[in-house]
Amino acid sequence: MDIKILFEVTQSVTSFLLRNIILEETRMIKINGTLENVDGKTITEYLKTTNYNPKHIAIEINGKIVPKSTYHETILKDGDKVEIVSFVGGG
């Protein structure tokens, strides 16, 4: 009986750790070199949380340009490497 309880406790602790620490850590997205927890957000949703001017930027995910017309439906996924180039004036 005691062993069964111990087993169940161990199992739930393990699954808790898996869910909350190990998996959580891998569900990060690298944006301009910084890990951010924005898994599942669309680009449009993410941009609303930032100060970027959408008219001044170009976004690449894993080395491929994201067409502006698809920002609202492009979902940031676990492991994505995102580069947001934000242009400033002058030339």
Added chain:
Amino acid sequence: MIPSKEEWLAALESRHGASLQKKLSNTTVAICGLGGLGSNIAISLARAGIGKLILIDYDHVDITNLHRQQYKATQIGMPKTKALSDNLSEIAPYISLETYTTKITEDNISQLINSADIVCEAFDKAEAKAMLTNYVLEHMPDKYLVAASGMAGLGSANAIKTKKISDKFYLCGDGVSEVSTETSLVSSRVMICAAHEAHTVIRIISELYDV
């Protein structure tokens, strides 16, 4: 009396080696915007013996341009395409030039720069920079794109860098120094950024793709 075409090529080959010079001579570069960046990029590339430049700008030379752009007092009022073509032809008489005195928009980009191997973004406005970048990366994935962001003011020359963003997309500048009511463009720092762009072009042609 200008040198003959053969003498000109021989001089370039003696500096770059015949193999690199052949690559330079066979390359077409489009320069989008002929201001502080574009006019300086064009002169660097023309001197380096690039075969052909496509020069695009809708604007005319203004007195306020002369502190950083490669035009002369006598050229005020001329279209920049014409003024720069004249200057480049004096510097590098055998370069091939194609000019468009027009505003670049999403509707005309592909026809203006279609024959270019490498595209230099050299605009002034952030919105135009982003528009060209998005368009070229999305619709012309075979082309190399060299863009610039952040070169205004009196910040350190050493803050200007070239970054490789992705396989065919390079970005020069410090990324942050923008033109504002307090900060304007200073010739030396704009020239540094233009030189980064021109040098990136020459490295790409030399098949040196890292930064």
